[in-house]
Amino acid sequence: TLLCMIDFLYNSAVKLRKQSGDFEMQSLSEVVGSIKVCPNQRALIFLGSFAPFHDGHLDVALSALDRIEKMGVQVNCLIFCLHNDSSVKSKIGNDAWGIDRRLSHLTHKMRAHKSDTPFIVNDLTCRKDDVKEMTLEIIKDVSELLKIKPTQEILIMGSDNASNISKYIDKNRVICVNRPGYKKITMKHPNLTVAERRFTKDISSTKIRDEHA
Numbered sequence: 001t002l003l004c005m006i007d008f009l010y011n012s013a014v015k016l017r018k019q020s021g022d023f024e025m026q027s028l029s030e031v032v033g034s035i036k037v038c039p040n041q042r043a044l045i046f047l048g049s050f051a052p053f054h055d056g057h058l059d060v061a062l063s064a065l066d067r068i069e070k071m072g073v074q075v076n077c078l079i080f081c082l083h084n085d086s087s088v089k090s091k092i093g094n095d096a097w098g099i100d101r102r103l104s105h106l107t108h109k110m111r112a113h114k115s116d117t118p119f120i121v122n123d124l125t126c127r128k129d130d131v132k133e134m135t136l137e138i139i140k141d142v143s144e145l146l147k148i149k150p151t152q153e154i155l156i157m158g159s160d161n162a163s164n165i166s167k168y169i170d171k172n173r174v175i176c177v178n179r180p181g182y183k184k185i186t187m188k189h190p191n192l193t194v195a196e197r198r199f200t201k202d203i204s205s206t207k208i209r210d211e212h213a
Helices: 002-019 055-070 085-092 099-111 134-145 159-168 205-211
Strands: 041-048 074-082 119-122 153-158 173-178 192-196
Touching: 041 055, 041 134, 055 074, 055 099, 055 153, 055 173, 055 192, 074 099, 074 134, 099 119, 119 134, 134 153, 134 159, 153 159, 159 173
Parallel strands: 041 074, 041 153, 074 119, 153 173, 173 192
Antiparallel strands: none
């Protein structure tokens, strides 16, 4: 179809930019209306507080991407979705890691990494304050903004969030990456894929925050 051809040309241009070394991670607000996701393609969505985003998060994202692609699934893009400030403040007990600081850390880390898959940071949903359930809001926003079905979205979750998988697994596809030091996922579900971390060293955002306090 015409849309798929446009998408092919877009992704080809992205690959050329990455190979030349001048690719920069894009914001969702920049690509809305230009990126096209074909019906046979999927968007990987990695949600989290990312306070701060670190190499462990990067490893989870890339491990999930590698596992999905090896299954023959065509991934159009990998979208990093940060929780809003109120949920992060509630989690860590202070407002030291506001959205601008967290976005800066994430984009800085990802701009140093090359990939054949476009990286996008959702800089829109994270600025909403009146949200009851961030994950559901992100799923809705990405679906509406990229004009895709929720079934085209694959949520990336770590095994440390295993208790939350059951909230989304019936309506959404989930890839869970086992995190070192946490119980491995044994749950079976047609919408669930389990992946292993490429690197086994665990990194904690809590420890990083404590070191920089």
